[in-house]
Amino acid sequence: MRYLSGTAALVVLALMIPTAPGAAGVRRDGSGGRQEAFAQAARDYGVPESVLLAVSYLESRWDRNGGLPSVSGGYGPMHLVDAGLVGTRPAAPGERREGAAAGSGDRHGHHHGGHHGDGEDPRGDETRPLARPAAVPAPAAAPPEDTLRLASRLTGISPERLRDDPSANIRGGAALLADYRRRTGGEPGGAPADWYGAVARYSGSDDAGAAAAFADEVYATIRTGAARTTDDGEPVALPPDPSAVPPAPLTADLSGRLGLRRTAATPGPDCPPSVSCSWLPAPYKRLGKKGRYGNHDRYPGSRKIDYIVIHDGEGGYRSMVNAVRNPRYLSWHFTLRSGDGRIAQHLRAQDVGWHAGNWDVNSRSIGLEHEGYLAKGGAWYTEAMYRASAKLVRHLAGKYRVPLDRAHIVGHDNVPGTTRATVRGMHTDPGPYWDWERYFQLLGRPLSRAVRKGGRSVLILPRYAANRQRFTGCGGSGACPPQGASTVWLRTRPSADAPLVKDVGRHPKGRSTLSVYDHAARASAGQRYALAERRGDWTAIWYLGQRAWFHDPRGARTSARASGPLVTPRPGLSSVRLYGRAYPEPSAYPAGVKRQKLAPLQYAFRAGQRYSVGMSLRGSYLSAVTFDTAKHRVVVGDTVYHQIQFGHRFMFVRASDVVVVRS
Structure with a gap:
């Protein structure tokens, strides 16, 4: 491959960036845009522009993230960390931590830190159910470096502005990199490869191996280049620079040079x-x-x-x-x-x-x-x-x-x-x-590899950044902030006003909801479903025993045709039972191993419907009910199952109950 240099590569990459809806002319910070903000901050603080861009890409992919902090307490394109947030989860006023009342759909099993979800036994075996796990207090951790306030001291910009203004945030990140460069005895400027120690320090890691892995990924990004439109509509490009290879001595002993522990x-x-x-x-x-x-x-x-x-x-x-x-x-x-x-x-x-x-x-x-x-x-x-x-x-x-x-x-x-x-x-x-x-x-x-013209399956494939579906349950007024998503909503008719499809297992007496915690009427990127029908800008798939419609407009498709095996009930059967596990037939169990009941779920797979096959396998069961592993047994039967994409979750059908149809 012949590499372009400097401005030429930047222009080519910029032309490759997809344009987000409404992106034209968007400049939240009132400047010449995010690309210029990176260039200006790099010049002012003597940081190679490619280093500043690549560090930001590894932290945030240049996104603003709606001014919200990451789980690490970081803000903005440069992920400036507010140490006071680390170890806590900042919640909007009124946000539900455990979900709403039963049946609302706002329920999520938080299974760490003592939050195990109602209804789910993590072991998932009724022969030896696991009691509710005890809460486990986390040990006190050394607070991370408060890079938000350090950047404020280095730049004179207030912490509030560093959090909220992407251009100010980028300046703060550039100032930090320059400061880390000085701490390791370096001077402003120089080649990108000379900044390896500063980049490793920027990771915020207390472990030399993790810091080196972060820096290695940054330099791999510099060598390959990158280009995209950010979550708030800003086109940014990093031209490839194959020469950005740090000398071996820079990577050899980060623990000594940066004061990090070596695991x-x-x-x-x-x-x-x-x-x-x-x-x-x-x-x-x-x-x-x-x-x-x-x-x-x-x-x-x-x-x-x-x-x-x-x-x-x-x-x-x-x-x-x-x-x-x-x-x-x-x-x-x-x-x-x-x-x-x-x-x-x-x-x-x-x-x-x-x-x-x-x-x-x-x-x-x-x-x-x-x-x-x-x-x-x-x-x-x-x-x-x-x-x-x-x-x-x-x-x-x-x-x-x-x-x-x-x-x-x-x-x-x-x-x-x-x-x-x-x-x-x-x-x-x-x-x-x-x-x-x-x-x-x-x-x-890439999921797009599965796309096949003329196939009788549909691959869910929304463009994440542009797919801004409405969700509730994130706190405050109940509405989640507008942002990209990997799922599409499924409705009973080809209309945005139609009710969401019903999941009789998730909501036996109620309706599906728009809650971020409610998967009952959602299909996710990469999942393959049997195509049921198309009408205008809407596509129907077979889902939980019904036609389910999602918006799939021409020119902005949220799906693609695909091919692969499908199954339908064999002739003579009006419906097929579905299972949540592929267990062997009763006759397969030897003496001393308790037979597991083949318990069908509450769903129906009716004649005339089709569902995609993910894999086929023989039924098996691991019997492990004692501490003595010598008494653990694996039982394998003759019953063959197909794993099918029946709803948002996969399920199993017996191969003898269905006919495989090639798509």
């Missing part, structure tokens, strides 16, 4: 070498004399991994890491930190975590918990965390042969309830603000 080597965290990862094991321990134990299970033999489950933790990194190391609490495999993408591993892939609320899914999955909050604003799942998470998932998927698609890389909100009684209380994270399209781009498997 001791641990026995092999299962992470790729390009991320910062530590081994902080969850305990496998007896609890009392009644056969109880925690906080995970050991799998006999070689465990097949079918899913990687994406969670948000509804809490901070330190509280989550502290909680998972308590034998009386829950467990998952990895925790990811927002500010710098730091990863902690708690379980080996061979171990079964208690995280998804469905024993069948738990026994076949790896769980990733991300620092963050479902209703706090999706843009503050930071770019650093998205990138670290995608690198980890790509590594795990390759090692354990997990396909990189939305049938196997799933959200906790896609996991089905195990019985009729548990459907209503299943968790709803990571929610509509997790950018699935962006995530799969980082995984190297």
Whole structure:
């Protein structure tokens, strides 16, 4: 590839930036725009412009985020941290933390920090239900550097303006980088590669490995370049500079040069070498004399991994890491930190975590918990965390042969309830603000790869930034701030005034709501559904046993045609039963292992309807009801199931009940 330099590359990249609705001429700060704000701040403080742009990209993708703080307490394009917010969740007046009354749809299972959701047993196995986990107080943490107020002292700009004004925020970030450069003995100016130490310090990490991983990602961004339109309509571009390669000595000993601690080597965290990862094991321990134990299970033999489950933790990194190391609490495999993408591993892939609320899914999955909050604003799942998470998932998927698609890389909100009684209380994270399209781009498997002209399936594919759906439940007046989302609303008729479709499991007596916590009438990016009908600017899919309509206008599509296997009830059946887990037939269980009931859910898959197939598998069950792993048994039957995209959550049908139709 022939690289352009300087202005020429900038012009080419700028022409590639998609224009957001209403973006033309938008200048919230009254200046020449965000691009000029970066250029001016870089000149004034002697910071290479590419360094300033790339650091901001890793922190916020240049977004303003509506003036709201991240989970790390950072504000604006440069993520200036207000240390007084760290460890707390700033809530709007009147915001509900646990959700509203039963049936409202404003219910979310906060399963860390002592907030376990009503109705969901994280182990998901009624043969050994898990009691409500005890609250686990987080240890006192050393406060992070208050970069917001440090930037205020360096620039003379008030903290309030640094929070609210993107141009001022960029100046504050430039002043910080210049200050960090001076602290390491450097001078203003110079080549971008000379600023590696300052960039690593800017990560805010207290760990040398995490700081280096952040800096490495910044310099990779400088080398490749980037261009996009921000959440408030500002076009910004970073021209590629392949020469930005820091000399090896700069990366060799950040702990000594920057005063950061260096994490001791641990026995092999299962992470790729390009991320910062530590081994902080969850305990496998007896609890009392009644056969109880925690906080995970050991799998006999070689465990097949079918899913990687994406969670948000509804809490901070330190509280989550502290909680998972308590034998009386829950467990998952990895925790990811927002500010710098730091990863902690708690379980080996061979171990079964208690995280998804469905024993069948738990026994076949790896769980990733991300620092963050479902209703706090999706843009503050930071770019650093998205990138670290995608690198980890790509590594795990390759090692354990997990396909990189939305049938196997799933959200906790896609996991089905195990019985009729548990459907209503299943968790709803990571929610509509997790950018699935962006995530799969980082995984190297863009969702658009599944697009096929003329297919009889529909792939949900809204443009995240422009897809500003209305949600309630974020606090204050009840309306969530306007921002991008990865989901579309589903209605009973092709009209914006039509009611939302009904979910008889989630709302047995009520209606679906617009709550950010209510997934009952939503389809998410990357999910494939059978096409039912099209009328004008509306498309209908088969969803929860009914036609469900979403707005899909010409020129601004929120879906794309796709192909793949579909299933329909076999001739002679008026309806097909659906299951929340793929358990074997009763005759498959050996003596001494309790037979698991094949409990159908409250939904109906009727003749004439079609649903997409994600995978096919033989029914299996892991019997693990004692601490003695020698007594754990894996039961595999002959019954074959198809995993289908029946609603927002996937479900299972017996292969003998349906006919596969190629699309």
